[in-house]
Amino acid sequence: MSKRPTRQSSSQTPKKAKNDMDKDQTCINAIRCLSADMPSAANSGHPGAPMGCAPLAYLLWTKFMSYDPQDPSWLNRDRFVLSNGHACALQYAMLHLTGYDLSMEDLKNFRQIGSKTPGHPERDDTPGIEVTTGPLGQGVANAVGLAMAEKHMAATFNTSDFPDLIDNTVYVIMGDGCHQEGVSSEACSLAGHLKLGNLIVLYDDNSITIDGDTSLSFTEDVPKRFESYGWETITVDGLDSDITDLEAAIEKAKLSKDKPTLISCKTTIGFGSGIQGTHGVHGAPLKPDDLKQVKEKFGFNGDDKFVVPSDALAVFREAGAKGAAAHAEWKGRFEQYKIAEPAKAVELARRLSGKLPEDWRKCLPTWTSEDPALASRQTSEKVLNAIAEALPELVGGSADLTPSNLTQLKCSSDFQHGSYEGRYFRFGVREHGMAAICNGLAAYGGLVPFGATFFNFIQYMLPSVRLSALSHLRVLYIMTHDSIGLGEDGPTHQPINALALCRSMPNCLAIRPCDGNETAGAYAVAMENGHRPSVLVFSRQGLPQQDGSTVDKVFKGAYTLVNCEKPKVILVASGSEVPLCVDAAKLVGEGARVVSMPCMDLFEEQSAEYKSTVFPEGVPVLAVEALSGFGWDRYSHAQHCMKTFGASGPLKKLFVHFGFTPENISDKANGLVKFYEGKPVPSLVNRFE
Incomplete structure (x- = not known):
């Protein structure tokens, strides 16, 4: 008809x-x-x-x-x-x-x-x-x-x-x-x-x-x-x-x-x-x-x-x-469709409502500290494909970086002329166009789109990402190669300021997970936030699976990963610097707490009481991130972050060159403790309000 x-x-x-x-x-x-x-x-x-x-x-x-x-x-x-x-x-x-x-x-x-x-x-x-x-x-x-x-x-x-x-x-x-x-x-x-x-x-x-x-x-x-x-x-x-x-x-x-x-x-x-x-x-x-x-x-x-x-x-x-x-007239046909195709009709109605199945999180993979270290782009690949199997509304692709972003949907063919049922889009080298197209896909209804590239190139996409946020559209931006850890490609590709830009954007969640469980949590947050986009930031290099990380904790934005009864210093980080802080805390010795902060915006949405449990009064805080330190002064008294655009070289040598080692971080933490000996530690509470 x-x-x-x-x-x-x-x-x-x-x-x-x-x-x-x-x-x-x-x-x-x-x-x-x-x-x-x-x-x-x-x-x-x-x-x-x-x-x-x-x-x-x-x-x-x-x-x-x-x-x-x-x-x-x-x-x-x-x-x-x-x-x-x-x-x-x-x-x-x-x-x-x-x-x-x-x-x-x-x-x-x-x-x-x-x-x-x-x-x-x-x-x-x-x-x-x-x-x-x-x-x-x-x-x-x-x-x-x-x-x-x-x-x-x-x-x-x-x-x-x-x-x-x-x-x-x-x-x-x-x-x-x-x-x-x-x-x-x-x-x-x-x-x-x-x-x-x-x-x-x-x-x-x-x-x-x-x-x-x-x-x-x-x-x-x-x-x-x-x-x-x-x-x-x-x-x-x-x-x-x-x-x-x-x-x-x-x-x-x-x-x-x-x-x-x-x-x-x-x-x-x-x-x-x-x-x-x-x-x-x-x-x-x-x-x-x-x-x-x-x-x-x-x-x-x-x-x-x-x-x-x-x-x-x-x-x-x-x-x-x-x-x-x-x-x-169309509604009459849809009533006939519901009789002839009940399963399709129910699925279409669910997808148009924007709601996810109640038990959808059961599809998320989990990791233990016994599992091998993986780059978070690799854990992202596993989580993305698990979600794609469970949620057919998830569609998307990469800006000609599929083998690097690891975003291929194994459960689906490509979206091409003659096979429009395919869920994987070959956007080509078109980052800005990709992001704007994703906004159109999301605005249509019934679809949750993602677009992927190297994190540095989100700066080609920012006008469209901003419109995702302004328009309250659920778009997933999957960004890999997230810091100086990408290595030899050097300053042109190392996204030193990109995370600060994303964090500064209203109604946009920038999430940088430290391991597999936090990666699963990042995707869960992104899928369940129906009215704002998420920028998911993943590493090229391997990251160990942490004891104490869970999907649910990511929803808090920040949480205590390594605790101690009477902390004398807190190390806070996101992504690949979290395991460095865990190792540095061991060198600091008794009294070192580690906080993982995958998402500042989600932490800001928590109660003052919760925030004070993560950052108690009177304890100096050192922030560590192999990116720009802009914004970290809100949560810390000192920052060990990047002050230049990076350099070209093997990633392990780059981390040593810029001081992102457990030894250097522990020295800075001990120096911070010594600086505040006999002095009042400035309160961070007023910064949470």
Whole structure:
């Protein structure tokens, strides 16, 4: 059963009657005026792109997209991504006009604190926003992830009797700035390789950026570039006054099943304004007299604000109602699906809820101190594959480092054209694109994605990781080769400052385990935190399995690994420096306690009482980490950390060279004890509040 009526091919698209064309233009101009009203009310914002893109949005939302304003989370809705997120007034206008829970009062509160209409689209603030956009290029890269997710979910849950239970299209509007940012190139290159025919991108080709005409810096032939990626490309002119050709182009794009499509739409930024077609209309509200003449030019009352003609509003609300009817029809089919495919239906519902099976942790492997030392990337491999067997929603891959990251899923094939049921993604050398795509995979629903690379290269990915955190998306970033311990590759690859960067990010868990049990705990934390990403940081070198480490203790963020009744000094570390501290404590002798701190953020969430048991008053604390010491002063009185970018050499010699040996650590601990003899030890308690 088809989700929508079969549309005519572009060669059969009839010419419209004049009355229909007039109605189209009235609706388009209503979008333009409403989109211009919002920045004017806020005295802030971008009216130009919404006014130029109004024909694109009108066609998508009234003629092509299937969505239900009363249930924005309907699984089989088409996804819309506004990649040039500064044009958000356009999207807010469409959401309001088609009947989403976004009132005219919300539009009047554009860019105000606590409003549902922030300065760029944010998925948790506004019903109908699929992904948070604004940093250019991110949205279209997210859209590639959304399209990949649809292909995988369809291959997993559709059957011969229900071939279109999951069958949606991802539509994107993007601008010149999105094309210039490299993340979009990475993602769109992969989309072409994967032949994602469910992805249609409308390129707002208005030839304007903030600096001025694009001829200043951007003269490439964008369609030719996309053709080389394996995309179908179409160019449409004359959109300011006639949408017939664009409608035919979208019809044609929908017929392309094994290529994504880029439609280059020649638009005029700020169409209708006295300064249309210039960068002056890009990033500032229209002047009052200009806004008035725009409305009068379009046949509206120039003094009206936030007014939509009733005949235009009826068109938009009819489109929303049509989508609600499509949703109702789909729900009927899903009831039939539950009868025919009960196991699949239950699994689909569980995955869409974001909940894990109650006993899922039983799959986690454990280690004892009798087990051999393993690099934490090796224990990660074992844990990841155990979880993948138990949780089929876990999907992901590596940025061309599978043999080094050890992330191959043994229970699954690769995700490729013709085998979209595969759960392992070959992202290629595209770290930034990988992270942005993972955000799209997570935003689709029903999937928990991971992306892997060397830890140093998370700094290529940070804008996307930040959006994972801002968007409350459960994405796992599997980072290996975590310190100077990676050895000979040297300073270019040694991620000295990377962990401090991740720890500084709100709503993002940076977890660096010291052994196998802590690795299992790190994955457990990541999987059970449904609304924030996790950066899992693993070593290249072997680490001994510790007595006293457990999965549950990782949830505390920090815990006492080696205890003593009356500590005189505490050694605290994460990852590969924990076993060094355990050995150093033996050299210090009686009174040395060791604390493992795999995750600072989780420790911050514990009670003051618990924190004081880990770091009791009056005991000096030495922090040890073969990375930047930034942030460790919160938990320690002294830090033995990296102060340079590292060096190239064998890892054992590097640890000796930089003083990460039990002997040197014990000397520093004894020196700290001696320093505070007869002096009050500064309290750390106030730092926990």
